[in-house]
Amino acid sequence: MQTFTEKAVAIIQQIPAGHVMTYGQVASEAGNPRGARQVVRVLHSMSKKYDLPWHRIINAQGGISTPEKAEAKGDTQRQRLESEGIQFDDKGKIPLDIYRWHPPLEI
Template sequence: MLPFTERVVQIIGDIPAGKVMTYGQVASAAGSPRGARQVVRILHSMSSKYDLPWHRIINAQGGISTPSDREEKGGLQRELLEAEGVKFLPNGKVDLQVYRWFPEEEFMW
């Protein structure tokens, strides 16, 4: 596994229940501020293998990003987050000021 991929897997695995990070935030914390799309790829290909809490990753606006043909996955993501105590605003977004998690500095690369 490449170093960036290893860092992304570790960071996502460390997000506590009831907290979220954005794709770009994970990429930046892993050392590649412009690597949000790589985070998407890693989530897609490695979530099952590493039992990653994929549902804790949302977009920069606090929303769930799912293609229109995968609405059921977006519903599942919301259900999983709500089960952890994350509350959604009336516009369907998460208040990042309340629920955003920042890794400890020792984990920043």
């Protein structure tokens, strides 16, 4: 049986280019609907090891969540998403009804 972390990694690895998922959505799909902060931890500690497409994970409002001190990382995330064809609205948000990815039932 897979752990939450293993499930989260598997889900994130499968997000196709040009699509996004929210932290909470990944957490829910991995078995813990209240585990959005755990997804942050997974991304922070395992993105390099598993070559995770970290830039495809956004907040529930369709925005990029980066601390003010990490503004350059937010710029990098936006550039990567735009290079995959994702368009931001005039408020800097990604329309989730267009770009949200839903994984297959079995991961």
